[in-house]
Amino acid sequence: MRVTSPGFKANAGRALTDPQLQKALKRLKGGFQVARLKAAEQLPEFEALRDQAREIKDFTLAHLDFYLELFEERVGFAGGKVHWAANASAAREIVLDICREAGAKKILKGKSMVTEEIGLNDHLEAHGLQVIETDLGEYIIQLRKEPPSHIIAPAIHVSKDQVSEDFRKHHTDLEPKRPLEEPRELLDEARQILREHFLTADVGITGANFLVAASGSSVIVTNEGNGDLTQTLAKTHIVVASIEKVVPTMEDCATLLRVLSRSATGQELSVYTTFSTGPRRAGDPDGPVDYHVVLLDNGRTQLLGNEFREVLRCIRCGSCMNSCPVYGAVGGHAYGWVYPGPIGAVLTPALVGVEKAWHLPSASSFCGKCEEVCPVRIPLPKLMRHWRERAFEAGKAPATQRFGLKIWSLFARRPGLYRLATRLASRLLRMLGRKRGSLSKLPLAGGWTSERDLPVPPGPTFSDLYHRRKS
């Protein structure tokens, strides 16, 4: 996927003036945010569970090598195979090889952010395979050739009418005059189309919400059941998951499941929580014949050893973006890559480089709502600040900002000089606008005055008034 994060400002500008998108984003507030709050209120031990969830992830990260190898061993016991992928291209090749060996033509996919991260669909299609997304939101954006704009609601930016239009354009075998306005009609049509694909798929690819080391199981949560059909009907099931998805035991997984859906959609549990342990066994009525897990690093072991380690606790619930006022203003596409919102602002610089993605951690008011709702208590604002440090060291901050900071620091560390400078600045501002009390324009202050008036001090600085009064 092309990285448009360097153009964040322009992306955001377009998003802010897109009436359809703005209408769609309004739904976030009343939907996910309210639902999460309600679910949290109904569970007295929710805050304690968040602490436990954080501890489970921290413990696992501290022993990640051990639990990954245990997972590999247990997958083997169950008759499956683990593949290690150091980076995106290695992961793509592994998946392509498995598909080729299976003689596959049609690949079905459950919803997976990590396959977006490695650009899997494009790669498989470039090698002649047909790839079909089966999560309704993912299916819609696949038709529209768009990236997801939210990690759990990928088509949140698309309106019902647009979906109707897309379906008419692509489902050309169906009666052109069919009624297709109501959500129920759209859903039924998608189901009808996807059923055919499920029955004729050669390979099913899913992500994983968790990997359980003790049993060698991969776990997915879905609300549509598409994940189950994807992974049980095809002959081959490939799980693509990043290494931090592993947890030691089923009990740990259960604890994390209790905070995951509540934080994401406000559900106690998703409609489907599906555990896959190896391929079909003798006597099983269904299930794949081959079961593979591709474990992706893609820079994560780097994070394990630096100041961004805590981001690896993320369980991809999306609550940080649901509650983020910046995400709420510009939507997911403005962030310019796979992961939007506060988690994207921390992950993207790690995965595509701070040179390209420095805007993302910079474009935050540090309001702290993301940290407040994060089920595993990732200090997202602090981690964004660490990226700002890296960007500053790399000289990425705009020259005006660097220059401004230098000037400010020059005065702010010298109280005497500072008093003199503020005395003069105050006098100047009052000359310009004391009567009205504010200025609507001021040279060099366009960033402020483009959106709001600049209040003018009503008199001399406090320091001047107070110390004059005292003496």
Next chain:
Amino acid sequence: MPTKPEVGLFVTCLIDFFRPSAAFAAVQLLQDAGCSVTVPKAQTCCGQPAFNSGDSGDARAVARTVLKTFAPFQYVVVPSASCAGMIRHFPELFKDTEHAETAVSLAARTHELTGFLVDVLGVTSVRADFPHAAAYHDSCSALREMGIRDQPRQLLRSVTGLQLCELSDAETCCGFGGTFCVKYPEISGKMAAAKTRDITESGANTLVGPDMGCLLNMAGRLSRENSHIQVRHIAEVLAGQTAAPPIAGPETE
């Protein structure tokens, strides 16, 4: 008789420059509550603009002034949750330096004004008149960094004649965010517009808050929208010092 709490008032750069009346009000509130208040002359800024811009070097250089100036006081009180919150970050900023210990000790003695009055001094009411419908703005640093939510409301309810209004989405950022508001003005403006809409719909004719940055942002936006709503720092209303024109308001005759 117990000795008076010794308070060093950190005025903050924005109040010093834009809102002297808020600092005078803070001095009075602290004195009324029985504190001995000192306003050290050698104070400028807490260092937050550099800290949040990733410029730790300049942040430390400026913060060192704060450390040196305020280390001797029993308490450091700040009429701004954002700047008090910055001082709470000093242990991180000065980690592994010669100032590490002082930073930890200073952070522990630093309080936001209304939190200090209620939580540390046990103040439950103030003597002030303000016959207006006033909405309180929860600044993000107050709410999420300093744990300030009920304290200012409790004090505001004790003001004679004041009718306290609540904003819908009270816990959502106003779009100030320090340098954020000038780095990404369109996004900040969108957030500010949502906030001024909530303020207008609350029925309040006055907006008060604990943080000057947010207040400048909202007052500036309300002024741009030609709103009649007046904006003041919460200390002014609690101290009954409301003679100054409101923030961004025209000069009174």
